[in-house]
Amino acid sequence: MFWESVKIGLSNLQHVNFYIALALYSVMVWVPVLLAGTISEKNPALGSVIFLIGGTLAQSLATFVFVVSILPILINASGEAIWKAPWMIMGTAPWFVIKTIGLMAIAAIVLGFIPVVGQFSSFTTFVESVVALMMVIPAIGLFPSNNIEFIPDLLTSLGFIVSSAFIGWCSFMIIVGPLVAMGKEKTASAQALAFVLGSAPGLVAALFYGAYVGQQI
Numbered sequence: 001m002f003w004e005s006v007k008i009g010l011s012n013l014q015h016v017n018f019y020i021a022l023a024l025y026s027v028m029v030w031v032p033v034l035l036a037g038t039i040s041e042k043n044p045a046l047g048s049v050i051f052l053i054g055g056t057l058a059q060s061l062a063t064f065v066f067v068v069s070i071l072p073i074l075i076n077a078s079g080e081a082i083w084k085a086p087w088m089i090m091g092t093a094p095w096f097v098i099k100t101i102g103l104m105a106i107a108a109i110v111l112g113f114i115p116v117v118g119q120f121s122s123f124t125t126f127v128e129s130v131v132a133l134m135m136v137i138p139a140i141g142l143f144p145s146n147n148i149e150f151i152p153d154l155l156t157s158l159g160f161i162v163s164s165a166f167i168g169w170c171s172f173m174i175i176v177g178p179l180v181a182m183g184k185e186k187t188a189s190a191q192a193l194a195f196v197l198g199s200a201p202g203l204v205a206a207l208f209y210g211a212y213v214g215q216q217i
Helices: 002-014 016-042 044-069 085-092 094-111 121-140 154-182 188-199 202-214
Strands: none
Touching: 002 154, 002 202, 016 044, 016 188, 016 202, 044 085, 044 094, 044 121, 044 202, 085 094, 094 121, 121 154, 121 188, 121 202, 154 188, 154 202
């Protein structure tokens, strides 16, 4: 089922709305991370606190918006996006959104303590996407979710983990390599860009997981 999910997920890369949502995610994450990096240049302690709290919450919020906006694409239902949906949910069910983003942020913090894969921000983004889907699909009530196995078997889970980390590593090296060569990898803007390009690829792996869930709907 893993390879079928990958096949479906890759086919959904053709949808323009995926890239629009990806761009929106990138902006929502890049701005607070850039702010934290700029502050760190003058006050490292304060910058670190802002990054840990603000950066983590911004990434969780951006991932939530991404998942809800292109839910039809993620589950392979259509190529359309529902751009108003995340903002409508925030307005009508704020507690649900706070709880979901809180769980996503906690997952991100816990993953940071896991050796190797936990150091890949793309893996963190992927797991946050999984948490968002697990929370959103049953909540919206549009699909029969009682029979959906959100947690796949061991081999399928390992496939998702490895793919999210590998895609993130490739993207990270593409941008970090040139930055290191130019000696600009320590600037706030470069670090923010590296963070975004390191985490955003996890949303590609989210296409794989979304296809896995979609096959059960």
